Amino acid sequence: MSLADKTAHELRDLLLAKEIKAAEILEAVLRRIRAVESKIHAYLTLNEEQARDEAKRIDELLAKGESLPPLAGIPIAVKDNLSTAGIRTTCASKILENYIPPYDATVVELLKKNRLILCGKTNLDEFGMGSSTENSGWFVTRNPWDPEAVPGGSSGGAAAAVSAGGTILALGSDTGGSIRLPAAYCGVVGLKPTYGRVSRYGLIAYASSLDQIGPLTKDVTDCALLLQIIAGYDRRDSTSVNYPVPDYESEMKKSVRGLRIGLVREYLAEGLSEPVRAAVANAVAVFKELGAEVVEISLPYTEYALAAYYIIASAEASSNLARYDGVRYGHRAGKEVSDAVELMLKTRREGFGAEVKRRIMVGTYVLSAGYYDAYYLKAQQVRTLIREDFKRAFQKCDLILTPTAPNTAFKIGAKTDDPLEMYLTDIYAVTANLAGIPALSIPGGFDRGMPIGIQLLGPAFQEAILLRAAYGFEQATDFHRKRPNLKLTLGISH
């Protein structure tokens, strides 16, 4: 087994036992990237040289007997909407084609402080707008389990890279499911933390009241270890919350016995594929076996969640994306323009892709004077009702179990002509962002060789409960241990 297929905690143990070197881990990952990239296209930018230098430094420090932070020397990839000083950051948009940030996002700073090794920047739907990574301004990322299928989106590059061993860990962002959906489709673990738990400073905004950064990893332990590094207060993000960060790894190991798990009455109805329903039923059985108590709950306003989400997200996007005017950042239309308005129009016409333009138009429309009350205000009221739905539910249970998505990864091109069909994929994901609560997707089964994700939702700042339930589930099952057979799916030997 290549080092590229191991988890971060396994590699950490091997490093501490001096059985391997950080440089060997990095070379195994870079070799894997070289083998699979022409097939899956997970990366927009690689950071080989700096990564090699950093691995060498870490090996020198370890040789001197210095004690380093727990994940020192572990390769990590970050989604290309996280600012990295001196490394191109595009949001997969032509409008930021050559943008090189002058500063690091707080999470990137924290990775560096903890001596993780940044191996590159991963592909996404332009500005995070999509569910399949087909909306990237550069290329489509493919699913390592089936290269004809999408990896999910928008953090599809990050999930595909983790799943194929093209990195050990990754960070993505989640506005309405963009960490969890690709995690589910690629058979890895993905966590959207509570709004305010992880600093958004340096995350290029899509919809600021919904965006959160979180880990994509091979198992729950890695997720806990990475969350430990990125969670915490940051005065540079005004929505960051100063709330104690527990020790996730030890919390995670507590027993599942006695936890009350809520099953949502409305969720197991129409639109859900049979194999996904079966995976949820299996998870319920596993949790019962582990001593958890299962209770039925109701989230009646979920019916309106997608409509509210796509109104609010588009409204905020139209405002956030107004800054790309050809003057201050990135792309600027050619010399032949005669005035400022034309410069702006032409720059935006050339720089933005079709989905981003659609969102800007929808967002501008719902915020316009004549329609504000009917759409934007209504959506905000629905958002409050959804938050109250959860508040009521969490009086009856400690966490909620749902599917992550109604289906497994669909084929590339299957939904590109029908945006509404694409938006429906997010049905189980968006409520967590609207309510600001944490949500975790873990591998929970397979359908004809494709991974199924199950989702756990908890009260605000209770990530530890989610990790604990997920860890218990993982101990009792082996879905998380299955990796795509790259020889079979991509025709490569590794």
Ligand code: GLN
């Ligand atoms: N698919 C959703 C959207 O397009 C969610 C994207 C995300 O979480 N960034 O808005």
